[in-house]
Amino acid sequence: MRIAVAGSIATDHLFTFEGRFADSLLVEQLSKISLSFLASDLQVRRGGTGANIAFGMGVLGHRPLLVGAVGKDAGDYLSWLQEHGVDTQAVRLSEDKATARFTCTTDDDQAQLATFYPGAMAEAAEIDIAALGAFDLVVIAPDDPGAMLRHSASCRDRGVAFAADPSQQLAFMDGASIRGLVEGASYLFTNAYEAELVHDKTGWSADDVLDRVGVRVITHGADGIVISRKGEDDITVPVAPARQIAEPTGVGDAFRAGFLTATAWGLSLERAAQVGALLATHVVETVGTQEYAFTKADFLSRFTEAYGEAACADISTHIGTDH
Template identity: 60%
Template sequence: MRIAVTGSIATDHLMTFPGRFSDQLLPDQLAQVSLSFLVDELEIRRGGIAANISYGLGSLGLRPLLVGSVGADFADYRAWLERHGVDCAGVHVSELRHTARFMCTTDTDHNQIASFYAGAMAEARNIELAPLGEIDLVVVSPNDPEAMVRHTDECRDRGIAFAADPSQQLARMDGAEVRSLIGGARFLFTNEYEKALCEQKSGWTDADVLDRVDIRVTTLGAKGVVIDRKGEPGLHVPAAPDVRKVEPTGIGDAFRAGFLAAVAWDLSLERAAQLGNLLAAHALETAGGQEYSLDKSVLIARMSTAYGPEAATEIATNLT
């Protein structure tokens, strides 16, 4: 299966605040917040949702096609991704703007406050999928909003299966745009909060959404993941145990990579969620969306411990 991953490609500036954001927010002053957090740590990492998902897929032995827009400062980042199995033929290089920047501060409770500079990402709206060759599944992850709409429409027009992953962009989209991005999706990925926001903005109930997508995947953090399909009971898969929490940036992207890798291997949805959870655990145990590494023997051992020897055997058969 050839998977194209569209979305943001960025540099992450990750900071750590040694306190709780909630302790600094005064309920009667929320209409005029003016705060500055003195942080202890700053780490600059490779990131962007599409790049993070692609890194995870490449690390599992697939060769995903990364589709997005970057600046001329992308050369070193390109080399890194290609060394980790990512096809960068779908990456457009802007002549005017820098690669996008994600600036995020995390508190001791793993809450986050972030800002995102789009930069070259705005030019992703000019990318057409057809010239990139035959594609079996397109992941439409957070990106320039016009690019997300364009890629989704092209998938529908050309009959290409797509996975809708609107996540952070839900906040700036109106109901019509949200409905446009969801309708007809093979997979819909959200976390628990985004699920509610998706329904609120679209005006659709949970049942309405399941009428319009094949498979709805909702990540629940430490509670694992729920997979819903119309007319079938929900499937809950618990999170991987014994995880050492370091920094949460990119864990949702890692989950999607593991899940989609299992889909590409034609494994069950339960196995897909289990592998997604395990990759998310790897990401949570490092600072940055692409700082984890996958050792086959370690991955299989953790899979066996978390989900049983049968699950481990099925995953091991497909790893290269």
């Protein structure tokens, strides 16, 4: 199964604030907000939703094609991705813009305040995904909004299956753009809050969404994952227990990576969500979105603990193999 992952490629600057944002927020003064938080730690990591998803798929043994745009400062980053199983030949190199940058501060409640600078990502809209060859599935992750809409339209026009993953871009997209991105998707990924944004901005009900997509996947943080299909019972999958909680950035991207890789292996939706959930747990246990590592034996051991021996038997022959 050949999968292209179209999405942002960025560096993450992750700050830690020892306190609670909520203690400094005055509801009656939000229109005049002016706050500064003293960070106790800074971690500079590789990131970007497209790159994070592709990385996770690579470490699981798949070889996705990453589609996006970077600046000339991204040479080492692209080498890193290549070393971890990602095909980067479709990444566009900007002549005059720096690689996108994500800056995020996390407090003691794991609440986050973030800013994103697009930089070279703005050129992703100039990439013609149809010219990159044939794919079984195209993942349209957060990126330049024009690129996201172009890729989804291209897939619909050519009858290519695609997964819509609007994520944080939902906050900046209007209803027409969201409808244009989601319509006809084989998979729609959101968290619970983003799911409500889809409803609010498009005017679609939950049933309306299921009339337009094949599979809807909603993550609910510690409460697990719910998978919905029209006319079918929902599938609910719990999270895989974490050994420690370090930093949540990139958890959703890792879930998508695991889910999509297991889908490429031909596994059920339940198994796909379980693989995604365990990969996501590896991210929450580390600082940075691509800093996790595991052995096959350890992954299978933890999978058995979380989901049972029968579930582990279904995935054991796939982990670490190239599909």
